[in-house]
Amino acid sequence: MLPETLPRPPAIALDEYRARRRALMDALPVGSAVMLPAASLVTRSNDSDYPFRQNSDFHYLTGFPEPDALLLLLPGREAGESVLFCPDKDPQLEAWTGIRIGAEAAVARYGVDQAFANAERDGRLSELLDGRQALYLPLDDAAAVASAEGIRLMLKARARQGARPPEAFADVAPLIHEQRLIKSEAELALMRHAARISAQAHVRAMRVARPGLHEYQLQAELEHEFRWQGGSGPAYGTIVGGGANACVLHYVENAARLEADTLVLIDAGAEFEGYAGDITRTFPVSGRFSEAQRALYDVVLTAQERAVAAVSPGVTLSEIHQGVVRDLTHGLVELGLLAGEVEARIDDASYKRFYLHSTSHWLGLDVHDVGGYRRDGTPRQLVPGMVLTVEPGLYIPDDDDIPADLRGTGIRIEDDVAVTVEGHEVLTATVPKRADEIEALMAKE
Numbered sequence: 001m002l003p004e005t006l007p008r009p010p011a012i013a014l015d016e017y018r019a020r021r022r023a024l025m026d027a028l029p030v031g032s033a034v035m036l037p038a039a040s041l042v043t044r045s046n047d048s049d050y051p052f053r054q055n056s057d058f059h060y061l062t063g064f065p066e067p068d069a070l071l072l073l074l075p076g077r078e079a080g081e082s083v084l085f086c087p088d089k090d091p092q093l094e095a096w097t098g099i100r101i102g103a104e105a106a107v108a109r110y111g112v113d114q115a116f117a118n119a120e121r122d123g124r125l126s127e128l129l130d131g132r133q134a135l136y137l138p139l140d141d142a143a144a145v146a147s148a149e150g151i152r153l154m155l156k157a158r159a160r161q162g163a164r165p166p167e168a169f170a171d172v173a174p175l176i177h178e179q180r181l182i183k184s185e186a187e188l189a190l191m192r193h194a195a196r197i198s199a200q201a202h203v204r205a206m207r208v209a210r211p212g213l214h215e216y217q218l219q220a221e222l223e224h225e226f227r228w229q230g231g232s233g234p235a236y237g238t239i240v241g242g243g244a245n246a247c248v249l250h251y252v253e254n255a256a257r258l259e260a261d262t263l264v265l266i267d268a269g270a271e272f273e274g275y276a277g278d279i280t281r282t283f284p285v286s287g288r289f290s291e292a293q294r295a296l297y298d299v300v301l302t303a304q305e306r307a308v309a310a311v312s313p314g315v316t317l318s319e320i321h322q323g324v325v326r327d328l329t330h331g332l333v334e335l336g337l338l339a340g341e342v343e344a345r346i347d348d349a350s351y352k353r354f355y356l357h358s359t360s361h362w363l364g365l366d367v368h369d370v371g372g373y374r375r376d377g378t379p380r381q382l383v384p385g386m387v388l389t390v391e392p393g394l395y396i397p398d399d400d401d402i403p404a405d406l407r408g409t410g411i412r413i414e415d416d417v418a419v420t421v422e423g424h425e426v427l428t429a430t431v432p433k434r435a436d437e438i439e440a441l442m443a444k445e
Contacts, residue, residue: 085121242256306327
């Protein structure tokens with residue numbers, strides 16, 4: 001019997017992409033333009049490329065899926081304010097690599113005002129940017145900056161004929177990233193789906209886990225589910241860390257054998273239509289927590305559940321993190337892993353021996369999504385439409401001063417949470433995280 005396939009949410013409408021481009025143009029100074037390149041194919045080895053993944057900012061503004069395209073936004077242009085350059089139609093090449101969309105179809109399918117083949121790009125760019133006072137582009141993209149410099153030099157050379165090159169370059173990324181920080185209802189629908197796929201994959205991994213398997217076999221179960229449900233694959237490198245490997249925050253080998261009486265930490269999420277899921281669960285390989293493991297696990301769970309409950313408009317990520325630090329430090333003192341008063345251990349930061357990272361990050365088209373964490377020098381308040389992770393953890397080193405039954409134990413619990421007008425929505429609630437629920441799920445198999 002084949003696994004259940006989840007129903008897909010609708011794609012983002014062309015009108016939403018148009019509205020995003022309009023919002024960006026409205027944020028520009030008068031006389032400005034935007035030049036934004038798509039991602040390019042990257043060679044893996046000889047004539048083999050890495051799987052293509054579109055640049056997130058370019059995807060956000062266009063939805064266009066092909067490499068080596070270019071978007072121009074030209075506010076006030078009568079012939080059309082959004083101009084797309086895209087790969088040429090080439091029947092011989094398409095026989096090898098697949099049908100290209102082409103300029104004519106791009107206008108109808110992606111809602112831009114005009115589109116041209118890349119073969120026309122060099123001849124048209126200087127004409128289209130002539131007279132624009134400022135050119136906004138990604139300043140961290142050396143190829144884009146070099147192209148813009150070439151256009152400016154070309155226009156300077158024609159100054160006597162009346163050409164007017166852009167006077168300044170500016171970074172477009174902060175403007176786009178402010179928009180991307182607040183998700184629309186259509187985006188949230190895609191993120192819910194990415195979260196559901198991710199949650200289903202974690203449940204699947206819990207059900208099949210047993211001593212003697214290898215970490216890569218749980219990885220295979222997770223990533224099979226991602227693809228089966230229509231995701232493009234993992235949203236980031238899947239982490240499956242058994243035993244002490246769970247104490248390595250970005251463990252990537254996924255090669256060790258899963259041993260009885262240890263925990264396994266899985267940090268994995270699916271990507272769907274460009275949007276990321278991001279879940280971490282930690283569970284016993286044999287299906288039952290030991291007393292010491294459960295005591296440590298419950299410290300992390302209490303901190304995580306209280307942090308999730310705190311997510312609401314007006315709260316800051318800093319406040320959520322401070323609450324987690326307090327809860328984890330209290331638990332570490334209770335378990336004897338830290339000595340003295342909780343406040344003293346917070347003040348001297350000795351808790352950082354066991355808790356090395358922040359509690360949250362933004363989530364969206366990138367797993368560590370864009371958008372500033374501070375505004376005007378102060379922590380940013382949450383508003384409806386933001387999506388964040390909540391992921392406290394404890395990582396106990398294999399040191400002589402640690403009780404033997406906790407050495408080399410790593411625990412992290414992570415959910416994806418959307419901020420709503422009323423408070424929050426946990427997008428990843430369908431994968432168990434309480435110890436009794438995990439044990440019950442694993443006992444059924």
